Amino acid sequence: MKAITKTTYLGGRLMLQNRNWFSILILALVLMLAACGNSETSGGSGGNQPEENNGGNSSDPAPSEEEESYTIGITQIAEHPSLDAAVDGFKQALEDNGLKEGEKVTYDLQIAQGDGSLSTTIATNFVSSNVDLIFANSTPSAQTALAATKTIPIVFTSVTDPVGAELVASLDQPGPNITGTMDLHPEAIPNTLKFIKDELGGTKVGLIYNAGEANSVSQVNSIKELLSELGLEAEEATVATTADVKQAAESLVGKIDAFYIITDNTVVSALESVVSVANERDIPMLAGEFDSVGRGALAAYGFDYYDIGYEAGVMAAHILLEGKSPSDIPVQVPQNLKLVINKQAAAEQGVELKPEWDNIAEYLE
Known part of the structure; x- marks a missing residue:
């Protein structure tokens, strides 16, 4: 029994001594870590560390907001x-x-x-x-x-x-x-029809358009009403695709004195088909916008x-x-209506340029 007691006592003493040394070791490690932490936050080699309590340095750039696109x-x-x-x-x-x-x-x-x-x-x-x-x-x-x-x-x-x-x-x-x-300028269609009547001596006007375009139907209705007021007549040919345009133009030959190509997207996309017929048959071709004049139309009252x-x-x-x-924001009509005449197209379509046109038109060579 005594031996056992001694052994137990010695074991307990050894355990106590080990615990004391372990506590001392932990304390030393804590002190070392604290020292390192103080050196890093005091400046010096810790320059890459974020400064959390600097009171908001005013010299730091403010975060930029992404510009809206x-x-x-x-x-x-x-x-x-x-x-x-x-x-x-x-x-x-x-x-x-x-x-x-x-x-x-x-x-x-x-x-x-x-x-x-x-x-x-x-x-x-x-x-x-x-x-x-x-x-x-x-x-x-x-x-x-x-x-x-x-x-x-x-x-x-x-x-x-x-x-x-x-x-x-x-x-x-x-x-x-x-x-x-x-x-569409309010005066563009009336001026064009008056030019056909007064300057070209035409009485029958050929209209080619896509009846499926509301834009075109509206223009044609306005033109027919004005033609009636001026004592002129309309001859119509409708198309569904650009492939139909040349045949439509040819169907009007012998029936008209002039073509009036309105701003119909289908027809304007195939404008050269009408130009070729107008040139071959000496039929003046008026248009609804300037780009068509550059592509071979005789003239247009329009805008850019x-x-x-x-x-x-x-x-x-x-x-x-x-x-x-x-x-x-109100809908706006075009500004600066003017007449542009293509001299080369005039020659191709058998139209003699009049000196008085110099006062009312700009010429495209």
Whole structure:
């Protein structure tokens, strides 16, 4: 029993001594860590450590907020110079207002190639992508965009009759999310028809258009009414695609004194087909915009599509940068109506230039 007791006592003493040494070791480690910590936070080699209690050093740069950028979906019914020029003007207006492409604004340009169903798909995709604004370049493009959304802002251009196309309630009070610029000056059609009658001596005017375009139907109705008032007659030929245009032009030969090619997207896309018929048969061809004059039309009362695109871009800048509602921005008609005559086309179409035209027209050589 005593041996066992001694052994137990010695074991307990050894355990006590081991515990004392273990405690001393722990204490030493704690003191060493504390010393290291003090040296790191006192400066010196601890320069890479964050200063949590510096009272907010005013010399530190404030975190910069990411500048806002925008995505604009551009829907265009077809590809031809007039509509392309409107897009160029639109982009330039936004750049002039500080929205440079690739930096503060990104464009998604989609062209429907004259296909109404594709135009609908383009608009639907823009809505699904939640673009910041839709730029609708033509009447069909604006119609499909408006059918796709009543919330995303829409700015249109190259639209002849926005009220008749049911895009806006009125020019002064457009819809809640849509406004834009027109491609028809109030005096453009009357002046063109008077020129055909008074300057060219024509009595029968050939009209080629796509009856599926509301833009075109509106123009043709206005033209027919004015022709009647002037004692002139209309001869019509309708098309569905660009492939139909030359045949339509040929069907009017012998029935008309002049062609009047309105701003119909289908026909203008195949304008050279009409030009070839006009040149071969010595039939003067008037147009609804200047780009067609450059492509072979005799003359046009019009304006630059670049300009109406630019004005649409200014509207878009007001909406994006100032938070304006499209409903507060009236629809705008083109400015600076003028007559441009193509001298070469005159020679090709058997038209003799009159000296008095020098006072009313600009010439394209």
